[in-house]
Amino acid sequence: MSRQVGAAQPTAAFEFELFEGDPDHLRTVVASANELSPWIEPPTLKLRHRIGRGTFGDVWLATHHRSTKDYDEYHEVAVKMLPFIKEEHVSVLVDKLASLFAKCRGLGGVCSLYGVSIISGKICIIMKFYDGSVGDKIAHLRGGKLTVPDVLRYGIELAQGILELHSKSIFVLNLKPSNILLNESDQAIVGDFGVPFLLLGSSFSSSDIAHRLGTPNYMAPEQWQPEVRGPISFETDSWGFGCCIVEMLTGAQPWRGRSVDEIYHLVVRKQNKPQIPSGLPPPIENILLGCFEYDLRNRPLMSDILHVLKSSQNVVSTDGGWAGLGSATITERSSSTGYTEWFLLKDHLQVGDTVRSRKPPNSCKPENMAVPEGTVVGLERDADRDGFVLVRVHGIHDPLRVHVSTLERVTFGLAAGDWLRLKEEGKKHSPVGILHSIRCDGRVAVGFIGMETLWEGNSSAFEMAELYCIGQFVRLKSNVLSPRFEWPRKGGGAWATGRIWWILPNGCLVVKFPGIPSFKEEDSTFLADPAEVELVTFNTCPGLVKKYQHLEDFHWAVRPLLIAFGLFTAMKLGIFVGNKMGRSKVKKLQSSDTKSANHQHTDGQNAGNSAWIRPKVVNIFREGIATPSSR
Numbered sequence: 001m002s003r004q005v006g007a008a009q010p011t012a013a014f015e016f017e018l019f020e021g022d023p024d025h026l027r028t029v030v031a032s033a034n035e036l037s038p039w040i041e042p043p044t045l046k047l048r049h050r051i052g053r054g055t056f057g058d059v060w061l062a063t064h065h066r067s068t069k070d071y072d073e074y075h076e077v078a079v080k081m082l083p084f085i086k087e088e089h090v091s092v093l094v095d096k097l098a099s100l101f102a103k104c105r106g107l108g109g110v111c112s113l114y115g116v117s118i119i120s121g122k123i124c125i126i127m128k129f130y131d132g133s134v135g136d137k138i139a140h141l142r143g144g145k146l147t148v149p150d151v152l153r154y155g156i157e158l159a160q161g162i163l164e165l166h167s168k169s170i171f172v173l174n175l176k177p178s179n180i181l182l183n184e185s186d187q188a189i190v191g192d193f194g195v196p197f198l199l200l201g202s203s204f205s206s207s208d209i210a211h212r213l214g215t216p217n218y219m220a221p222e223q224w225q226p227e228v229r230g231p232i233s234f235e236t237d238s239w240g241f242g243c244c245i246v247e248m249l250t251g252a253q254p255w256r257g258r259s260v261d262e263i264y265h266l267v268v269r270k271q272n273k274p275q276i277p278s279g280l281p282p283p284i285e286n287i288l289l290g291c292f293e294y295d296l297r298n299r300p301l302m303s304d305i306l307h308v309l310k311s312s313q314n315v316v317s318t319d320g321g322w323a324g325l326g327s328a329t330i331t332e333r334s335s336s337t338g339y340t341e342w343f344l345l346k347d348h349l350q351v352g353d354t355v356r357s358r359k360p361p362n363s364c365k366p367e368n369m370a371v372p373e374g375t376v377v378g379l380e381r382d383a384d385r386d387g388f389v390l391v392r393v394h395g396i397h398d399p400l401r402v403h404v405s406t407l408e409r410v411t412f413g414l415a416a417g418d419w420l421r422l423k424e425e426g427k428k429h430s431p432v433g434i435l436h437s438i439r440c441d442g443r444v445a446v447g448f449i450g451m452e453t454l455w456e457g458n459s460s461a462f463e464m465a466e467l468y469c470i471g472q473f474v475r476l477k478s479n480v481l482s483p484r485f486e487w488p489r490k491g492g493g494a495w496a497t498g499r500i501w502w503i504l505p506n507g508c509l510v511v512k513f514p515g516i517p518s519f520k521e522e523d524s525t526f527l528a529d530p531a532e533v534e535l536v537t538f539n540t541c542p543g544l545v546k547k548y549q550h551l552e553d554f555h556w557a558v559r560p561l562l563i564a565f566g567l568f569t570a571m572k573l574g575i576f577v578g579n580k581m582g583r584s585k586v587k588k589l590q591s592s593d594t595k596s597a598n599h600q601h602t603d604g605q606n607a608g609n610s611a612w613i614r615p616k617v618v619n620i621f622r623e624g625i626a627t628p629s630s631r
């Protein structure tokens with residue numbers, strides 16, 4: 001069967017796009033695509049009209065013609081036409097799509113994919129055509145708000161679809177109401193999944209797409225610069241999910257009316273969250289607060305979201321009222337540990353696990369540990385959520401009954417949150433990262449600067465690295481000549497010392513420089529690779545001068561204040577010394593006056609000497625060294 005690239009063109013009534021690429025080259029690409037089972041012949045597709053245009057391509061309503069010896073069939077299909085990509089990337093992307101198709105086969109809650117084709121030189125994904133989307137529903141409703149029970153139902157169906165994709169290691173990354181499609185039974189179906197992630201790394205004519213991994217209003221902080229602020233993980237979709245729920249409840253798109261730059265500034269730099277409507281049932285408010293945690297590790301996984309939504313469904317009445325227990329409260333952070341409940345839920349304890357007391361978040365000092373190391377010997381009911389476990393600790397006869405939230409699982413000496421260094425450094429990413437999870441068999445997931453997603457491998461590849469905490473002072477190591485990120489210098493040209501203000505989940509340090517005055521907030525924040533910095537403390541600063549210089553790192557006002565204080569002290573000292581000198585001189589003069597007066601009494605011939613003594617006394621007052629009152 002021959003393949004004719006570009007044979008299918010949009011029908012005359014609609015827009016044409018001229019293909020200016022090299023058809024012979026693409027013919028070769030398509031020849032390799034020939035091997036793909038989901039390949040659809042371009043001539044069998046007729047584009048009818050465009051349904052929508054998005055960052056990641058246009059969606060068309062089309063008919064797919066299939067003919068056998070006995071019959072001809074015409075199906076309505078939706079065609080997602082991706083933007084032009086460089087020819088050398090076409091075969092890579094087609095291969096990626098083929099594997100996506102294979103993974104998605106048989107999934108019930110996601111858009112059915114039929115095949116892939118190339119029309120007018122653009123890669124097209126052929127999928128089932130759905131009658132509408134939650135986005136359309138919001139647009140057609142007065143006020144745009146869906147009822148709480150409807151939001152719960154769509155939310156549950158959506159979470160189920162996303163969970164199916166996560167089970168196949170596929171990220172959606174473009175969750176928004178227009179991508180929540182509705183089937184004949186009004187069931188929510190995940191559409192447009194995985195496309196932003198597939199396009200990541202491919203070279204596009206539009207740099208906008210190459211750098212964007214979703215739709216700005218719905219993007220999690222780490223999604224904006226995954227290599228720098230990543231990694232992208234399953235919890236990235238929890239943020240997008242939260243945005244969809246908020247929009248369904250309010251009818252308003254998160255960050256409506258804001259420009260892309262403004263959204264970036266609010267979400268990434270200022271750590272703002274989309275506004276959650278008030279008066280929601282507490283579990284729903286709780287889950288939304290969790291979805292908008294800045295650090296993805298503090299967000300709920302889709303399975304946690306599904307659990308909460310399902311259990312809320314029974315207690316939310318048809319009018320959206322809440323019939324739950326009166327004691328239900330918002331538990332954004334566990335008061336005892338400082339971690340969110342969603343963070344703690346990820347450390348699922350089982351009998352036989354080695355555990356130790358969990359450090360408070362952002363703690364660098366060794367704490368007084370109630371359980372330095374022990375073994376879980378028993379679990380109480382629902383121990384994974386909010387229960388107790390029995391821990392046998394060496395040297396204590398009876399097992400201790402300990403709340404799960406105060407323990408962390410230790411496997412091969414490692415626990416989630418540890419700082420690790422790769423024994424063999426790679427070139428692309430930093431050698432120092434943060435452990436996100438470790439399985440019983442030693443498989444680890446580690447976040448590194450320079451990697452968009454979690455690094456997966458074996459724990460034996462790592463050694464422990466120095467850990468960093470918020471509030472510590474750091475400076476670039478002297479052997480770092482060209483740092484990964486820009487770093488300011490001091491007046492003399494040496495690297496400045498900054499203070500860690502935030503630590504991203506990949507170990508990237510967000511550093512502020514309180515010792516350098518800056519008037520714009522953007523200018524005061526810098527990023528740092530933990531492998532390139534060293535700690536600066538009073539103890540490690542050699543000598544008084546260095547210690548004083550470190551004092552200047554605390555605030556730019558330290559130097560002017562010290563100078564002002566020094567001048568003031570010098571002035572005071574001067575006045576004091578002057579007073580002393582003045583008094584002694586005046587005393588001397590007075591005594592010599594008395595003496596001369598006496599002398600005058602005794603010897604009237606010396607009276608002329610007082611003429612040069614008096615002007616001297618007056619001069620002392622004029623210079624301000626002695627005040628008249630001090631006389």
Ligand SMILES: Nc1ncnc2c1ncn2[C@@H]1O[C@H](COP(=O)(O)OP(=O)(O)OP(=O)(O)O)[C@@H](O)[C@H]1O
Nearest residue numbers: 051052053054055056057059078128129130133178
């Ligand atoms: N399989 C489908 N069946 C019916 N309509 C669809 C299908 N897939 C997408 N759509 C609709 O097509 C329109 C455009 O979708 P598309 O995903 O291309 O654009 P977008 O979501 O605005 O942008 P982006 O490219 O960022 O995803 C949306 O209204 C969406 O609901």
